[in-house]
Amino acid sequence: MKWRYGDPSAHDPEVLPTEEEITVIDIYSTATKLSFKRFPSHSIAEDLALNGYLATAPLHPELAISFKTLELFRSIRLFKASFSTEAFAKLLCHMYTIPYRRFYRTALADAFDIYLTLLRDVKTQVMGALGRDAPGWRAKNACPACNYKIVGEEPPTFNRMIVMDGNNSLKRVATSGGRQQADLRVFEDHDYFLPRDFVDQYANEVKSRQVPRKPELVEDPHAMPEAESEDEAAPEAEGDPTDGAEQLGACASNWKAAAADEKKRMWSIYDESGIFASACRHSLILWIADMVRSGELAKYGIATTAKVLTEIGGKNMHGYDIGCEFLATVNNSSIGEAFRDSGSCFCVNAFHGYSHSYTCQVKFHPLRIVGMGLEDLETMERIFSASNQLASITRYASPYRCRVLIAMFFEHWDSEKYSNIGLMLYNNYRQALQIIEEKTPMLHEAMSALQITEADLEKYRAEEREYFSSLRDEDPEDLRDVLYVEALRELEELRDTSARYYDRTARAADAAAKAGSGPALTFLTPTSGPTTYDADLSATRKLETRRRYLRDRVDQLTADVNEIEVRFGIEKRWEPMDEKYLKAVKYIATRTYQRALGRLQRLVIQRLFELHKMNIAQTGYKARTYIAKNLQRRCKAIRTAVKAYNAAASALDPPRETIDWSTASHYNFIEQFPFLQDTRNDLREKSWAMPAGREVMRLSERVARAHEEIKNVHRELRRLQTWIRDEEQLFTAVLADLKDKNPELHGAVLEFWRRRKTANARNAAYIHATHTLPGFSGIREPGTHDGPSLLPSHLQGAATSAAPDMLTEMAGISVGDSELPDLVEEEDEMDEQMTGLLEFMHTLAL
CATH class of the missing domain: 1.20.58 (Methane Monooxygenase Hydroxylase; Chain G, domain 1)
Known part of the structure; x- marks a missing residue:
């Protein structure tokens, strides 16, 4: 901090330094040697740091790497997560025109670890100066659109919309052959990760169970039964998210099948088999849990839900691709009572929801839930699509470096998503206005043509829910009848085939007896061309085998039919014209x-x-x-x-x-x-099952969700606007307080504020763009925060009375009406593509 933000040349004039030289790497100057002053009161690492270099060893370093080089490497990794240490080491060797050696990669990796530790320490001091160092502050307050409540605002249906899911791309290979892990460091400097002991508290909440098998009526009765696989024979002790329900539904069966295809039971070569992550609807990460030598078990979702209940609280909607079944698991767990008392609920994601049963969709699809707006809850799919870039560099990393890289990626992800909150709300508002404008006339015209009202539509929805909730699986008695009749039909068919075969043989025997020509013979079908004894012998043996098979199969089926009749108490064999048979x-x-x-x-x-x-x-x-x-x-x-x-x-x-x-x-x-x-x-x-009725119901729900999204954006947009104003007051007061007290920390806070200011300016521009949309009906002025001040207690009297207009002065960006369209339309092409995808998913009729 002294090198970057203070005066590194300041020292005691009475102390005479000595001159030393060390080998260095600096991609900007390509210098190979550095001459620097050594002070008796400093270690060599401190003197190198004052000159802008980081030593690769604390006491007797042979090499030092410049902070600027390490910062370049960090910046590249922020925007290209798959960029490896080896690739950057080879780049340095190329710039220095020297052969690549693994020594440089090792030295760079060690120095980079130290550099990231220093940056985390600096950020900890910055967050402390801003009053943001309380436990859990990030998860509670990082997203102002979710958390920064305004006095007098219309209360939302759900305090927060939270998404969660597991991903197995970030697997990490365990050590093999009994070898010990060389890097024994433990990464605990970030609050993204849920501690393993916390997650393991819920390890025994749900026990694993296999999918119950119904009686299989195979199409081929002669097929050999398949042997059970090793995985099927040995289920996991811990249950997955669907195992907490009393009965296994169709959605759970499908999810289990998909999980098996994705190697839900991870191979033993992996120590961590992926991550289980959660985020808010604006894509800011809440918590991450390592999936340790397992698939997507119930304990990860339960632990995440427990964390939400204790840290965030309130009535929340949780989106999960198997949320319909996981709701029962949570209700039957140790947090079930607290979850029910909070009023929270689970639903399925919009896109994944179409693979669920229709009974599930009627109740758990976001399009059917009042208060959801246009939210699709597919946030985790977008997050994992980006984080998958990390897989190539974390697969063989140590546990410490794996966590460091994941935390660095998601910290940068959060900073980018924070700067895009305004854009997201702007696009959602435009989409909602478009739906209302286009779909409302169509809805009214269709309702008029069908002569139905809103009350009729509500009645249709109630009837639909009641109908599909009353559907049941196959009746065991029906399955018994199917088994019996199929056996009878096959027996009758084989008897006919056997009778035709024996009739032909009997006719041949009678003809032979009458002619006095000895034993009966069955002749093969005449063939043209030459024949051989071996071929004729083979054909004869096949006929004999066929005859024996028919006889044995008829006997076997007769025994099976007799057994069924005895087991189910059937006194008289059913005939083809009997009522039960038909x-x-x-x-x-x-x-x-x-x-x-x-x-x-x-x-x-x-x-x-x-x-x-x-x-x-x-x-x-x-x-x-x-x-x-x-x-x-x-x-x-x-x-x-x-x-x-x-x-x-x-x-x-x-x-x-x-x-x-x-x-x-x-x-x-x-x-x-x-x-x-x-x-x-x-x-x-x-009426609700007719194509026209279903289309009207879908249109009605779509329009209703669009009106809800308008209200949601009004609320979240004003929260964001108020946050930007209050945060500027916070930084103004903190910077003024630190300017003379702690110049180095003042410089660190100022650099953090410059980047934050740019993000706030971007959000402010989209806030203004939303305000100027035709049809905007919300409040355009910021409100008053319903909660404690952002300012630390000792600075609350130092707040400025009036903050500059964020739309015109933030980060020196002039955002006039003429320039705003350029800023807004930069990402229109990509936004329209994403909006089109979301529109497509929602227009998939339920």
Whole structure:
């Protein structure tokens, strides 16, 4: 701090220094030697630091690296997280025109660790001077749009919208072969990470369980059963987020299957198998937990929720891709009572929600929840898309360096997302205004055409929720009947085949007896061309094998049918014309139709997510190529599934309408699945199940969420505006207080303020842009904070009476009406693409 912000040349004139020389690295000057003054009262590391260099050893260094070089390396890593130490060391060797040696990489890595430690110490002092060093301050107050409440504001439906999810990209390989970890340092200088002992408090809240298997009625009765895999035979002791529910739902089954595909039980070569992170809806990180030698277990989500309850409190909405099932897990855990008392709830993310069952979507999809606005809660997907860049440099790092790099990345992420809060609110407001302007006339016209009112729409929603909540799984008695009738049908079919075979043999025997020609013979079908004894012998043996198989299979099926009749108390064997038999045959046709429809739905949804994955940033070439090939196969599979569906639909009584490939390949086809599944025709006469009724309900919900988003942006925009004004007063008072008391700390605070001022200027510009939008109906002036002052207690009397206008003087940027469009439209192209994606996800009809 003295070198950077103070006077490094100041020293006691009575003390005579000595001259020393050391080998140095400085990418700016490419100097190889540094002559510097040594003072008896200083260590060599201190004297080098006063000259702008960091020693690579504390007592007898042979090399020193300039602070400017280390800062350049840090800055590159902030904006290119995958940039490795080895790459920068090779760059330095290139600039110095010397051969690369691993020694330089090691020296650079060690010096960089020390440099980051110094920066963290400086930031700790800066935060202390600003009064922001209280435990948990960052998570509570880093996002002013979430936290900085204003006196007299309209209370929100949810105090905060919080998202959480796990990601297995940031895996770290453990040491192997019994070797000890060389780097034993523990990184505890940041409050991003939840302590492992805190997370492990909830390790035994949920026990693992396997997915219960229903009776499988395989299409091929002769297929050999598959052997259980090793993972299936040995479930984890700890449960995943879905294991806390009393009954396993369809969403949980699908999530477990997906988790198995993603290697939910991590290989033992990894010490950390990823991270479980949480953030606010404005993308600022709350907490991170290491997933230690495990997949996405329940304890990580429970620990994060417990932290939210104790540190943030209030009624919050938690978005999680399996939130529908995890809600039951939380309610059954040790924090369940506190969670219920807070009024908080869980929901699913908008995009992931379309892969959930329709019953789940009706209750847990953001489009259906009052107060959610236009929030899609897919924040963690965007965060992980960026943080995946770290994977290449953390995979083989030590635990200390792995955490250091993750913390550095997310600290920079938060600073960027803070500067984009105004942009996010501006885009959300524009999107909400556009929806209201375009969809409201369409909604009124449709309601008028259908002669329905808002009260009717509410009635439809209630009926829809009641209908889908009353749906149940297959009745075990129906499954028994299916098993019995399928066995009877197969037995009858084999008997017919066997009878035809034996009838042919019997006729041949009778003919032989009448002709007195000896034993009966069955002749093979005549063939043209030459024949061989071996070929004829093989064909004869195949016929004999076929005869033995038919006889044995008939005996086996007869025994199976007898066993079923004894077990279920069936006194008289069902005949094809019996009422129960016909009912079971009809149910089998329906069941075949449902399974064909389920497979088609699964393939269409997989195609949807793979197309989404193709557009995710940082998806590598190999991954994109692999996904593209999978899409080609998936499209063929969908065509096959369409054929199977049409065959099953035609077999129903009455037959269902068939579909073609163009219909199944369209995204909006997803909305049809819940209604195609209705084979009892219970929905045919429901107004809310008609295509027109569903479209009106969707439009109504979309418009309602847009009006909610308008209110949310009004509230959050004014909070941000008030925060910017109050924060300028804070820095003005703190800088004035430190100017004479502590010049070095004054310089550090001033540098922090300059960067913060630029971010605030950007936010202020978007606040003004939102205020000038046609249709803006909020309050344009900042308010009064409903809470303690930002100023430390000893400076509260020193606050300036009036702060400069942030829109015109922040960071020296003149933001006039003529210049504002340029600032706002810089990112319009990218914003429109993202808005289009969000609009597409929301227009996927439920």
